[in-house]
Amino acid sequence: MPVIAPVPAARPARIPNQRDGVEDGVAAGTTVDHLTETYRAHYRSLLGLAALLLDDTASCEDVVQEAFIRVHSARKRVRDPEKTLAYLRQTVVNLSRSALRRRILGLKLLSKPMPDMASAEEGAYDQLERDSLIKAMKNLQRRQREVLVLRYFADMTEAQVAETLGISLGSVKAYGSRGIAALRLAMEASA
Numbered sequence: 001m002p003v004i005a006p007v008p009a010a011r012p013a014r015i016p017n018q019r020d021g022v023e024d025g026v027a028a029g030t031t032v033d034h035l036t037e038t039y040r041a042h043y044r045s046l047l048g049l050a051a052l053l054l055d056d057t058a059s060c061e062d063v064v065q066e067a068f069i070r071v072h073s074a075r076k077r078v079r080d081p082e083k084t085l086a087y088l089r090q091t092v093v094n095l096s097r098s099a100l101r102r103r104i105l106g107l108k109l110l111s112k113p114m115p116d117m118a119s120a121e122e123g124a125y126d127q128l129e130r131d132s133l134i135k136a137m138k139n140l141q142r143r144q145r146e147v148l149v150l151r152y153f154a155d156m157t158e159a160q161v162a163e164t165l166g167i168s169l170g171s172v173k174a175y176g177s178r179g180i181a182a183l184r185l186a187m188e189a190s191a
Contacts, residue, residue: 030075030084038084039068046092053096063099067091136186144179147172 043064050060067088071078078084137145143165150161151172162172 030071030078030081032072032075034081034084035068035072035075038088042085042088046088049089050092050096053093054099059099063092063095066095132187132190133183136183136190139186140179140182141175143167143171143175144182147175148179148183151176 046064046067047060050063051057054060054063070091071084071087075084078087137148140148146165147161150156150164151158156164158169158172158176162169165172167175
């Protein structure tokens with residue numbers, strides 16, 4: 001809630017008295033010189049106040065600067081120049097609260113990051129490679145294909161492949177070695 005009271009609209013404009021800075025018995029408001037002196041004297045303390053409410057220096061500086069700008073633009077409504085510092089403090093607190101609210105809202109509204117996904121080109125390239133591999137696998141001898149599928153796609157050990165196919169461990173190694181060599185040649189030829 002702002003502390004600076006608005007000037008009632010129905011009140012007629014008054015010309016300030018040049019001798020004493022008073023308009024027919026009402027103070028003219030905070031002067032630019034008074035606000036400048038307040039800035040010089042209390043900028044660091046207001047920055048410290050903002051630092052207690054916010055977490056980074058840049059935001060604190062922004063809040064304090066914005067507070068001075070707002071009080072400067074409303075300086076005619078600050079009837080008692082001695083309360084300028086109080087108005088500035090309240091404005092710093094209010095602006096800090098607003099900054100925190102915006103951050104919290106921003107964090108709530110942030111969409112969750114998308115998982116790293118392959119681009120369409122990568123997907124198409126992978127599909128082409130997969131198609132080439134399937135075609136090359138179909139051209140292998142039946143036993144070579146069986147050994148490679150069980151060994152690398154079903155993630156079986158050589159002993160498990162030998163047991164599943166009912167062949168010796170040496171045969172599994174031989175079929176696997178020849179099958180990989182044939183696949184390598186076929187994939188290089190298609191690339």
